[in-house]
Amino acid sequence: xxxxxxxxxxxxxxxxxxxxxxxxxxxxxxxxxxxxxxxxxxxxxxxxxxxxxxxxxxxxxxxxxxxxxxxxxxxxxxxxxxxxxxxxxxxxxxxxxxxxxxxxxxxxxxxxxxxxxxxxxxxxxxxxxxxxxxxxxxxxxxxxxxxxxxxxxxxxxxxxxxxxxxxxxxxxxxxxxxxxxxxxxxxxxxxxxxxxxxxxxxxxxxxxxxxxxxxxxxxxxxxxxxxxxxxxxxxxxxxxxxxxxxxxxxxxxxxxxxxxxxxxxxxxxxxxxxxxxxxxxxxxxxxxxxxxxxxxxxxxxxxxxxxxxxxxxxxxxxxxxxxxxxxxxxxxxxxxxxxxxxxxxxxxxxxxxxxxxxxxxxxxxxxxxxxxxxxxxx
Numbered sequence: 001x002x003x004x005x006x007x008x009x010x011x012x013x014x015x016x017x018x019x020x021x022x023x024x025x026x027x028x029x030x031x032x033x034x035x036x037x038x039x040x041x042x043x044x045x046x047x048x049x050x051x052x053x054x055x056x057x058x059x060x061x062x063x064x065x066x067x068x069x070x071x072x073x074x075x076x077x078x079x080x081x082x083x084x085x086x087x088x089x090x091x092x093x094x095x096x097x098x099x100x101x102x103x104x105x106x107x108x109x110x111x112x113x114x115x116x117x118x119x120x121x122x123x124x125x126x127x128x129x130x131x132x133x134x135x136x137x138x139x140x141x142x143x144x145x146x147x148x149x150x151x152x153x154x155x156x157x158x159x160x161x162x163x164x165x166x167x168x169x170x171x172x173x174x175x176x177x178x179x180x181x182x183x184x185x186x187x188x189x190x191x192x193x194x195x196x197x198x199x200x201x202x203x204x205x206x207x208x209x210x211x212x213x214x215x216x217x218x219x220x221x222x223x224x225x226x227x228x229x230x231x232x233x234x235x236x237x238x239x240x241x242x243x244x245x246x247x248x249x250x251x252x253x254x255x256x257x258x259x260x261x262x263x264x265x266x267x268x269x270x271x272x273x274x275x276x277x278x279x280x281x282x283x284x285x286x287x288x289x290x291x292x293x294x295x296x297x298x299x300x301x302x303x304x305x306x307x308x309x310x311x312x313x314x315x316x317x318x319x320x321x322x323x324x325x326x327x328x329x330x331x332x333x334x335x336x337x338x339x340x341x342x343x344x345x346x347x348x349x350x351x352x353x354x355x356x357x358x359x360x361x362x363x364x365x366x367x368x369x370x371x372x373x374x375x376x377x378x
Contacts (some may be wrong), residue, residue: 070109072228072348085219086155091123092139097202104135119249136205150330154220229345236342242320244365256373283349285315
């Protein structure tokens with residue numbers, strides 16, 4: 001169970017004091033110690049009783065709850081999730097076969113969408129808070145993946161393999177302490193192949209709790225890669241309406257804001273769903289403009305450069321915040337700043353980071369697509 005940091009407020013109890021003052025004055029006493037005569041000639045006695053006020057204050061303080069590093073959400077007090085490594089899984093998004101196989105990605109804390117072949121994309125899904133027993137379809141690693149996982153503090157990297165030259169670089173990165181590799185071993189032990197219901201190559205699936213038990217000891221605890229809004233922080237600059245974005249590639253992809261769910265992904269005119277009919281939805285949508293260059297290993301492939309700086313748009317809660325992304329080293333987190341240099345903070349929750357070339361996206365969506373999302377079931 002997770003607690004939403006946006007709505008979790010520090011509880012405090014203040015029990016106000018009961019102040020009771022009873023003063024009974026019947027009459028005032030004379031100099032001789034005898035009672036004065038009243039108008040009726042009777043004698044009265046004066047008695048004064050005062051009960052002093054007492055104040056008792058009781059303050060209730062919330063326990064120091066752990067925070068999930070990749071979502072900024074509170075965890076339960078006894079959670080050991082923060083000690084676990086992140087698991088980055090390469091997941092297919094190539095064609096109808098991969099759409100049928102898409103499983104478990106809705107549980108990822110972060111999804112990074114990268115182009116791999118001209119306009120085709122693939123997902124680098126990062127799991128930490130929730131570990132599904134079936135995630136896939138697992139696909140190959142690419143050169144850009146090294147930079148994508150370098151700031152996760154030695155995660156598990158789950159992939160089906162790579163070109164020999166690319167695999168050499170990934171192996172070198174792992175030997176230097178960058179990641180713990182989990183590759184298809186061909187025997188269906190580390191990654192399971194479903195040859196009955198799906199076609200190759202989109203039929204490899206990973207059991208993340210199993211992989212964590214088997215390989216987790218050699219990995220490092222996940223570290224934050226974004227900065228989140230807290231109860232004591234707010235955005236430094238005002239946003240504008242940010243209800244949608246459309247990215248043009250081999251597939252036309254839109255994200256549409258739904259106040260009940262978040263940003264809902266639409267691909268090729270339909271809500272993008274998993275094999276379990278779960279829509280892909282995210283709390284934060286980061287559109288990060290990057291430079292793509294032909295891969296030195298295969299000119300048909302392209303690699304995203306996620307180091308340096310460039311334009312960024314951060315969409316949160318129906319608002320859009322414009323600025324610049326900055327990441328000087330691969331081990332650095334992603335930093336987003338507005339025109340004044342102040343940080344743009346993400347809302348606690350899941351994040352979808354899409355790496356887009358310039359002139360390939362806009363913040364307009366087809367009204368029919370918007371109506372499709374708002375009329376679809378959660």
